[in-house]
Amino acid sequence: MIEISRVSKSYNKGKVKAVDDLSLVVRSGEIFGFLGPNGAGKTTTIKMIVGLLKPDAGTITVEGFDIRRDGLKSKSITSYVPDYPSIYERLTGLEYLNFIGDVYGVPKRERLERIEKWLDIFELRAAVANPIQSYSHGMKQKIVLTAALLPAPRVMVLDEPLVGLDPRAAHHLKELMREHCGQGKTLFFSTHIMEVAEKLCDRIGIIDKGRLVACGTMDELKKLDRDNQSLEGIFLELTDK
Amino acid sequence: MSQLGSLIRVGLKVNFGLAVLRHRLFKEKKDLWLVPLVGLAVLGVLPALYGIILFLKFLFVTLQPLGQERALLTLGILAGQFFILLFGLYYIISAFYFSKDLEMLIPLPLKPYQIMASKFAVILVNEYLTVLAIVAPVLATFGVLAKRGPSFWLNAVIVYLFLPVIPLAFVSLLVVAMMRLINFSRKKDALILVGSILMIAVAMGAQLLIRNSPSRGSMEDMAAFFSSPNSLLNRIGAKFPPSIWATKALAGGWSGEGLLNLALFLGVSLGLFWFLMVMAEKLFYRGLIGIGEISGRTKALSRSEMSRRVASGRRPVRAIFSREWRIMNRTPIFLLNGVMSVLIVPAIFILMAKAGGGRGDTAALLRLMTGAASPVAVILAAAAFMIFCGSFNGTASSTFSREGSQFWMSRVIPVLPHDQVLAKFLHSYLVTILGILTASVVLHLALGTKVIHLLPAAGLALLLGFVLTAVGMIIDLARPLLDWTNPQKAMKQNLNVLFSIMADIIIMTILGFGIIRALKAGLSGTTLLAVLAALLAGLSVLSLALLFRFADKRYGEIEI
Numbered sequence: 001m002i003e004i005s006r007v008s009k010s011y012n013k014g015k016v017k018a019v020d021d022l023s024l025v026v027r028s029g030e031i032f033g034f035l036g037p038n039g040a041g042k043t044t045t046i047k048m049i050v051g052l053l054k055p056d057a058g059t060i061t062v063e064g065f066d067i068r069r070d071g072l073k074s075k076s077i078t079s080y081v082p083d084y085p086s087i088y089e090r091l092t093g094l095e096y097l098n099f100i101g102d103v104y105g106v107p108k109r110e111r112l113e114r115i116e117k118w119l120d121i122f123e124l125r126a127a128v129a130n131p132i133q134s135y136s137h138g139m140k141q142k143i144v145l146t147a148a149l150l151p152a153p154r155v156m157v158l159d160e161p162l163v164g165l166d167p168r169a170a171h172h173l174k175e176l177m178r179e180h181c182g183q184g185k186t187l188f189f190s191t192h193i194m195e196v197a198e199k200l201c202d203r204i205g206i207i208d209k210g211r212l213v214a215c216g217t218m219d220e221l222k223k224l225d226r227d228n229q230s231l232e233g234i235f236l237e238l239t240d241k
Numbered sequence: 242m243s244q245l246g247s248l249i250r251v252g253l254k255v256n257f258g259l260a261v262l263r264h265r266l267f268k269e270k271k272d273l274w275l276v277p278l279v280g281l282a283v284l285g286v287l288p289a290l291y292g293i294i295l296f297l298k299f300l301f302v303t304l305q306p307l308g309q310e311r312a313l314l315t316l317g318i319l320a321g322q323f324f325i326l327l328f329g330l331y332y333i334i335s336a337f338y339f340s341k342d343l344e345m346l347i348p349l350p351l352k353p354y355q356i357m358a359s360k361f362a363v364i365l366v367n368e369y370l371t372v373l374a375i376v377a378p379v380l381a382t383f384g385v386l387a388k389r390g391p392s393f394w395l396n397a398v399i400v401y402l403f404l405p406v407i408p409l410a411f412v413s414l415l416v417v418a419m420m421r422l423i424n425f426s427r428k429k430d431a432l433i434l435v436g437s438i439l440m441i442a443v444a445m446g447a448q449l450l451i452r453n454s455p456s457r458g459s460m461e462d463m464a465a466f467f468s469s470p471n472s473l474l475n476r477i478g479a480k481f482p483p484s485i486w487a488t489k490a491l492a493g494g495w496s497g498e499g500l501l502n503l504a505l506f507l508g509v510s511l512g513l514f515w516f517l518m519v520m521a522e523k524l525f526y527r528g529l530i531g532i533g534e535i536s537g538r539t540k541a542l543s544r545s546e547m548s549r550r551v552a553s554g555r556r557p558v559r560a561i562f563s564r565e566w567r568i569m570n571r572t573p574i575f576l577l578n579g580v581m582s583v584l585i586v587p588a589i590f591i592l593m594a595k596a597g598g599g600r601g602d603t604a605a606l607l608r609l610m611t612g613a614a615s616p617v618a619v620i621l622a623a624a625a626f627m628i629f630c631g632s633f634n635g636t637a638s639s640t641f642s643r644e645g646s647q648f649w650m651s652r653v654i655p656v657l658p659h660d661q662v663l664a665k666f667l668h669s670y671l672v673t674i675l676g677i678l679t680a681s682v683v684l685h686l687a688l689g690t691k692v693i694h695l696l697p698a699a700g701l702a703l704l705l706g707f708v709l710t711a712v713g714m715i716i717d718l719a720r721p722l723l724d725w726t727n728p729q730k731a732m733k734q735n736l737n738v739l740f741s742i743m744a745d746i747i748i749m750t751i752l753g754f755g756i757i758r759a760l761k762a763g764l765s766g767t768t769l770l771a772v773l774a775a776l777l778a779g780l781s782v783l784s785l786a787l788l789f790r791f792a793d794k795r796y797g798e799i800e801i
Contacts, residue, residue: 050653051653051797052649052652052653052801053800054797054800072655072656072657073655075654075655078653086646086647086649087647088647090567090568090572091564091568094551095567097551098550098551098552099564101552101554102552102554102556102557102559102560103557103560103561103654104654105557106554107554108552108553108554111551111552112548116544125541125542126540126541129542129550
């Protein structure tokens, strides 16, 4: 579970409000989709959840652990995939996975099992002994996803995870997202692909200019709109003010 | 604005981060604390600058009665150009072939020579700043003491502006040719490294040739030697004529000799630059395109291979140490500035000193180290040399900066900042230890310094190296440079490395003054060494504790 309570974050000494008094709860076993136009505050929110940015105000807890007071505990149960896979290019894929396994304390048996499973699913087995430098953008994205899945985290936070993936990998990712939440775990992800959000998410939050303008299941969101239109229509209407 | 002008303007802005600096200083007001710090650092350098000027003045006063004062200019220009020749290599390889912006520039409708010229211009401006400390004091001291008029000062500005062109263009031509050949191969990183070392060796060889110019023996020769004001400068600059032309251009002012040599100097500079641009059109893209492509095996790992290669679980400190070691040593620019530099610098230093042939201050230093002085002086001088070789390389003071945009991983992994910093400390300190070891071996083999002197010296150097490693890391952690696009910026062009070297010099100067005072107060040599060791041990513990505390506070504040 992720609880965001009255969180604000601004840049330029308060002149630019990136996130403004945001509160929301992502329940265990839930896939939560986070939508918003460019610059609405999605990545800032995600970075605050994983501890990359410090909120100016408010609190964030992950599975009950305050990310500031119990940062290490919340990090040990969270995996994060950034919007751009900037990773250690001079390591081989396997060295990178071993590094992640070491810092998350994944025992050898589980490590081997999970690495083999995800490498096969993402078709990376042939490339894993090569330097990450030699990978395409999509392959880098896949190795980051494999690394994120390696610790079998309770909470996954993904920023635009489908960007750069081929249709097969995107399909597998959506399946694993469902599988992850089927085990009672939590998944929070941002996307610009309305169709994916509509089909995949248990609940959806729409952020605009740092404020949460709508949050609920697809059915609840449709009730906000007279014409009972698609998520795209709702999104355009809510973020066009 | 022309395409080239626009390209150079953007290149300079990116290189110096002017837009970012302005934003951080005046909009975010984040880096305002840097202003007094830079002022303080400049003040800290002033005593050293004063020392240099006193030394130059002494040289001038010594040479003037012999009519050879012009040689001072040759020395300064040669030193500046040699410095550029040696260190320009790093700038050129990384700017021409490893800047991330090249991926954006190549598809633009620009000619290869335009891209290379813009990169060259940026390096040129960097070199103006780098050699300022070497050349400007020489020009200024000469100009003032020789009471030269406006012609000297105007020529001095022109010579200064063109000073880096010949060595930079020369190295660029070698690099462009080398990269063209390397791009054929699959082992590009290894070849870049070997090529770079070879080029440093060539530059060193050139230096040795210049230093070993034949001396004359007879009285007649000596008389002839001092009959012309150009004798000494000709001898010094014999193997590198541009330094002679520059000297004559400066000393001659607007006389026929001055203008002729100025024209010669500018003409050769521009000619070489033009030749580089011609070669750029032919070779630049052929060496550049595909240099980042790494081909690996395509065969999948078998189950047994996979099982063997999946680690059984190391402690986080070990895992992070191993990550640091691998990334540093697999990135050619980092390797050249880190481990390779601690292995090469001691050898270079001793070679240069030995090539001096027993004259001057280097020879005095050598005599000190080889035992002509008291054992305590030998130990202290050897320890200072070891520290110079082990700690002045930027490994510690760029340890956070080197992570660049990948620093996000250090922020999200469940490892205490304390432990992460410990791993980084161990890595940086290992490089220092390597430098101290190499320096010890070189001192023993090349200068015959006795083991009985080397052991306590190494002990002191290890303790001081411990402190300086922690200090360098604290400086880098205070303001890590994470938004670089070219690995060179993380090390060679990182202000933190400069600040750290200044801090090291200040710490060593304070220790030096302390030692002199203690000796004057009558403290025996053995007691002095014991007190020094105890003091450094205390400082080591204190600096590491400070580093850990700072890391716990600072890690959470670095936003990426």
